[in-house]
Amino acid sequence: MSVRKDKTTGKWYAVVKVKNRDGTVRWKKKRGFDTKRDAKKWESAVIDEIAQSADDLPTFREIAEMRHKAEELRPPTIEQCEFAYSMFPFQDTPINRITREDMMKWRLSLSEKGYSNGTTTQILAKIKAVFRFAESIYDYRSPANVLKPFKKTQEEANKEMDVWTVDEFNTFLKAVDSPLLKVMYEFIFWTGCRVGEAIAIKKSKITPDRMCVFDETLSRDEKESPIKNKHVRKIQLDPNLYKAIEPLLSEPGPYLFGGDVPMSHGTITYYKNRAIDIAGVKRIRIHDFRHSHVSILYAAGVPTKAIAERIGDNEQTVLRVYKHLMQSTVDQMNEIIEKLHKN
Secondary structure, eight states: OEEEEOTTTOOEEEEEEEEOTTSOEEEEEEEEESSHHHHHHHHHHHHHHHHHHSOOOOBHHHHHHHHHHHTTOOHHHHHHHHHHHHTOTTTTSBGGGOOHHHHHHHHHHHTTSOOOHHHHHHHHHHHHHHHHHHHHHSSOOOSGGGOOOOOOOHHHHHHHOOOOOHHHHHHHHHTOOOHHHHHHHHHHHHHOOOHHHHHHOBGGGBOTTSEEEEOEEEOTTOOEEEOGGGOOEEEEOOHHHHHHHGGGGGSSSSBTTTBTSOOOHHHHHHHHHHHHHHHTOOOOOTTHHHHHHHHHHHHTTOOHHHHHHHHTOOHHHHHHHTHHHHHHHHHHHHHHHHHHHHO
């Protein structure tokens, strides 16, 4: 499938590959479009027409359950998937009969349900994962590419962001009954790394002199890739954290947390929320462990440039993203100056 411009006429044309029932291939082609948009519109219409005329594939729900078994998803991850499926009105529709238009209309309706952008983006990710799985086992082109993530404004991101003090984190940690998860939470909180980076960390990235290299991340779809912004960084672990992870370094398997198979995002979030409820501390997201780390360092007087290098961001990003957290420190500073001046 392709849309190109004819160098001779200056017009656009579209070509679509069609697979016949007997296995042979033919091509549908149309020329003379004034704009690329018109050519792509024709291409999409032909693809949808082919999908409608093909033998029906299993329903979305049937393929979702196939994926759960094939990828051996864990109960907490399946629970998150089921929540996403409950938002999707085409569960009982053959997956090849779900069109781009259906997907786009559903995405728009999802934005009106009042969920946070973070929640709606995660719903979209779970739905897209089912369509990707269908593509991997059938001769089928997914319409899920129209499900673009919802973008957060900086104000929305700031509103969602919350932090713990060290005392709140330690209270939470006492309620974690899994030794492995306890060390995982400590690792995220005291390094300020992203949760995907912690999941992807391999024992080979940690040296006896307590240095740790962050160069990979693992997405919610369990795909490994270079870290965000490709900002490879090397930081030193504090002695207490290194002591906590040291027993894991001699366990079988390449991953620090999980051994042969890395821990899932769903598992980390599920047990984090459970421990929060037991501990009675305010509920924050797992990503807020990273924000808490930054807040603690800034309050201790660490320069923003050093913080940025430690967490894998540039200084301008730290100043922009954490501006509202830093403001509280500025306010405290102004209060101290006022009291000192009065005295």
